[in-house]
Amino acid sequence: xxxxxxxxxxxxxxxxxxxRQRFVRRFRRHIKEAVAxxxxxxxxxxxxxxxxxxxxxxxxxxPVFRHGAGGHQxxxxxxxxxxxxxxxIKRPPGGGGGSGRGKASNTGEGMDDFVFELTRQEFxxxxxxxxxxxxxxxxxxxxxxxxxxxxxxxxxxGIPARLNVLQSFKSAHARRIALSGAIKREMTELREExxxxxxxxxxxxxxxxxxxxxxxxxxxxxxxxxxxxxxLRYNNLIQQPLPTSNAVMFCLMDVSGSMTQEIxxxxxxxxxxxxxxxxxxxxxxxxxxxxHHTVASEVDEDxxxxxxxxxxTVVSSVLxxxxxxxxxxxxxxxxxxxxxxxxxxxNWQDDSPIARDLLVNSILPLVQYFAYVEISEHTEQxxxxxxxxxxxxxxxxxxxxxxTSAADIYPVFHxxxxxxxx
Amino acid sequence: xxxxxPIAEGSEWTFELLERFEQEISRIAxxxxxxxxxxxxxxxxxxxxMDRYSSIGMPLGYHHWSLGxxxxxxxxxYRRGHMGLAYELVINSNPxxxxxxxxxxxxxxxxxxxxxxxxxNSFFKSNYVFRTWTDASAIVNYLLFARNYIAECExxxxxxxxxxxxDSCHALxxxxxxxxxxxxAISAEDExxxxxxxxxxxxxxxxxxxxxxxxxAPHHEERWPKFPKEPQENLLYFIEKNAPLLEPxxxxxxxxxxxxxxxxxxxxxxxxxxxxxxxxxxxxxxNTLYDEGLVSDGFMFExxxxxxxxxxxPDFDSPWFSGLNPYTLGFSMFNDIRRICEHPTAEDRExxxxxxxxxxxxxxxxxxxxxKDESFILQYLSPTIIxxxxxxxxxxxxxxxxxxxxxxxxxxGYRRIREGLSDQYxxxxxxxxxxxxxxxxxxNRSITLRHIQHDRxxxxxxxxxxxxKHLHALWRFDVxxxxxxxxxxxxxxxxxxxxxxxxxxxxxx
Numbered sequence: 001x002x003x004x005x006x007x008x009x010x011x012x013x014x015x016x017x018x019x020r021q022r023f024v025r026r027f028r029r030h031i032k033e034a035v036a037x038x039x040x041x042x043x044x045x046x047x048x049x050x051x052x053x054x055x056x057x058x059x060x061x062x063p064v065f066r067h068g069a070g071g072h073q074x075x076x077x078x079x080x081x082x083x084x085x086x087x088x089i090k091r092p093p094g095g096g097g098g099s100g101r102g103k104a105s106n107t108g109e110g111m112d113d114f115v116f117e118l119t120r121q122e123f124x125x126x127x128x129x130x131x132x133x134x135x136x137x138x139x140x141x142x143x144x145x146x147x148x149x150x151x152x153x154x155x156x157x158g159i160p161a162r163l164n165v166l167q168s169f170k171s172a173h174a175r176r177i178a179l180s181g182a183i184k185r186e187m188t189e190l191r192e193e194x195x196x197x198x199x200x201x202x203x204x205x206x207x208x209x210x211x212x213x214x215x216x217x218x219x220x221x222x223x224x225x226x227x228x229x230x231x232l233r234y235n236n237l238i239q240q241p242l243p244t245s246n247a248v249m250f251c252l253m254d255v256s257g258s259m260t261q262e263i264x265x266x267x268x269x270x271x272x273x274x275x276x277x278x279x280x281x282x283x284x285x286x287x288x289x290x291x292h293h294t295v296a297s298e299v300d301e302d303x304x305x306x307x308x309x310x311x312x313t314v315v316s317s318v319l320x321x322x323x324x325x326x327x328x329x330x331x332x333x334x335x336x337x338x339x340x341x342x343x344x345x346x347n348w349q350d351d352s353p354i355a356r357d358l359l360v361n362s363i364l365p366l367v368q369y370f371a372y373v374e375i376s377e378h379t380e381q382x383x384x385x386x387x388x389x390x391x392x393x394x395x396x397x398x399x400x401x402x403x404t405s406a407a408d409i410y411p412v413f414h415x416x417x418x419x420x421x422x
Numbered sequence: 423x424x425x426x427x428p429i430a431e432g433s434e435w436t437f438e439l440l441e442r443f444e445q446e447i448s449r450i451a452x453x454x455x456x457x458x459x460x461x462x463x464x465x466x467x468x469x470x471x472m473d474r475y476s477s478i479g480m481p482l483g484y485h486h487w488s489l490g491x492x493x494x495x496x497x498x499x500y501r502r503g504h505m506g507l508a509y510e511l512v513i514n515s516n517p518x519x520x521x522x523x524x525x526x527x528x529x530x531x532x533x534x535x536x537x538x539x540x541x542x543n544s545f546f547k548s549n550y551v552f553r554t555w556t557d558a559s560a561i562v563n564y565l566l567f568a569r570n571y572i573a574e575c576e577x578x579x580x581x582x583x584x585x586x587x588x589d590s591c592h593a594l595x596x597x598x599x600x601x602x603x604x605x606x607a608i609s610a611e612d613e614x615x616x617x618x619x620x621x622x623x624x625x626x627x628x629x630x631x632x633x634x635x636x637x638x639a640p641h642h643e644e645r646w647p648k649f650p651k652e653p654q655e656n657l658l659y660f661i662e663k664n665a666p667l668l669e670p671x672x673x674x675x676x677x678x679x680x681x682x683x684x685x686x687x688x689x690x691x692x693x694x695x696x697x698x699x700x701x702x703x704x705x706x707x708x709n710t711l712y713d714e715g716l717v718s719d720g721f722m723f724e725x726x727x728x729x730x731x732x733x734x735x736p737d738f739d740s741p742w743f744s745g746l747n748p749y750t751l752g753f754s755m756f757n758d759i760r761r762i763c764e765h766p767t768a769e770d771r772e773x774x775x776x777x778x779x780x781x782x783x784x785x786x787x788x789x790x791x792x793x794k795d796e797s798f799i800l801q802y803l804s805p806t807i808i809x810x811x812x813x814x815x816x817x818x819x820x821x822x823x824x825x826x827x828x829x830x831x832x833x834x835g836y837r838r839i840r841e842g843l844s845d846q847y848x849x850x851x852x853x854x855x856x857x858x859x860x861x862x863x864x865x866n867r868s869i870t871l872r873h874i875q876h877d878r879x880x881x882x883x884x885x886x887x888x889x890x891k892h893l894h895a896l897w898r899f900d901v902x903x904x905x906x907x908x909x910x911x912x913x914x915x916x917x918x919x920x921x922x923x924x925x926x927x928x929x930x931x
Contacts, residue, residue, distance in 0.1 A: 023490030071879035079737025
């Protein structure tokens, strides 16, 4: 009997990818809600991954006409143990149907949620959908002084290091075929003629001529070089201008005595979101952690989030430090600069105007965007009021929001970076 | 018989070994008169199996979100280890395509070849339901045609329009089959050739039907013939031919869904028989291999273990219970037919006088070829099996306080259990009986469906309402559904323009 075994293992494995996309497309709204929910639920350390998304099953069910519970239903079941005909059994709890429900739910689907996994990238895409980095364009268009080399075919001249052996041999092979073809054809004809003369040859002179000619052709054939200079091919590299893709993110945080660990956790969530968001756009991001109480210092990540200080608060100290670091290490011609400041809003009374002026005069001109998040349940403080004045004049590159609980973080983030209608 | 060496030791499979097994099993199968389509065995990975699985075994389907949903849930369950993947998938086509997973051991591959390539394959080729209702040689081409056509529609009329049209068709898919009339053979080429012709013609025909301009309340009451004259059970067919406002391409999509529903209909009618037959044969074929000394003891142990798992039937009160296992029921029944032929008891002689002492191979072939699940059970479910599975029958009546045990495995109960179980596999009883009753040709063009209710069993209300919306999306005038019990309307569902608008408003708000 005819049969065939086919190995399909190498073939595409994502036949369902399109259908999966269709599914995601159809339930965009649900998935977005679930993503926002997941972002708030997550522990701070693992924001950067995909997640399980659940959608209420009733929203994605495909209805068909089917029997409901009720009426007079009969059913045959296996595994009788003690029943005899005429026995009466209490209805199992859970609706009038119970075990007598016919095949009402033959797909085995309960009413729990439909759960599936979003990949990390999909998750992030949903998370940052309709958000944008403000003021990004101007840097990218202007800065084209960095280049990247990209493969672009082959050339006939080049340095030995870029020799492409395969292409060289291919062209050598082609050349040899082209040059030797005519000679070989001629030799074949002569040999045939020689053979037709017989042995011993009927015409010895002609036989001698043919042999001489064959020798001559043989020599010519041998002179065709195996590899010639002009066979050589080199990988061609072309320069591609590369837009500046360097970004630096400044994380500014108040660590004075009034900042509790919970407040710092909230701040950290915000910083992590910002970092992830920047990573969507930039390949490489520097992060600078600056913390302050009455004086500011640059610290590493651990210290930034977990060490605890006491004492008062002078916000201008950290702004000064930031300004200095920008001047020293991050020239604005090369870097897109973003800053996020988190604080509980407490500041030494006289410092707030200073901080405001510093921000307006020395920082905002340098950065793409500066976001201030106040984590506080109290009423507005001096710093907030001072910053409000900044907001009035510089709403294009400055934004501020208040946060009171973890659930606010993502919505506030969303608000801060929402795409602005032109 | 001379002692023969096993084909292979160890559990790794190779292509040569698969070929060897196919040949040996094929030889044995011929001895048992299994008539099959040529086999095409395709080796695939687990991921590919998930793909195949979620396209309900269609080698190529059109794209739709519901298949994506299927895929996601398969993937999720598989990842979490909630379920293993099927070892095989087999498609009713000519050649018969069977997918084997590369993860399977050699013994499993042999089992799967026997099960799918000879069991299911011969069932597809010889069972009368498949012979009557499907055309194995045309299906792959037809599916390809369907996919291309739908892709074209998506391009021309937009993803959303096509998707929601398919949603509506899917909701009525179970009512897209001719239960009693033999359908016309499908062929991709004919479809394409006739398509333009048909589009034009169809549109014209529909227009004829609706040419009469609706008049305002006619005073002289002349009797118009009722339309349709007879109730129509194939809702999708009726819509394709008669829905007033469908575009030609939409009619074509309705037709595609209807044809695919028709192709799968036999599978739904023969679950028990098909799986039972395939299980019966993998069991017999591999045991014969073992008797001939072609496979080792270890090999056979693995086969038997897997066989036992497949045919395990949890009791009704077990947490694993999810209905009768078609493998168990089907396998026991075919096995039992053989037993009755070979070793009949006095009881068997009384119940199956024709079977007792007959050639068992003739008997099982006859049973496989000429029945579908409901009739197979009604004909062959023996007291032995009822006792073995300890089947019992219950009556759940919402007018009674308690559930009553109406029959158990005793002399008075056998027949009632047999009839009850047969009903359980009767699709026309399991699915609500809904037919097109009347279309108001002269008035508001509304369509009325009737649900003929039996035993007061109602429709599931939520789903019925949702399906009515889909029906409205296709018919585009008022749609009405009435449940009728003993001539009285017990429930009715209406979906008119007004309610659709209201719902759309809700969705926006």
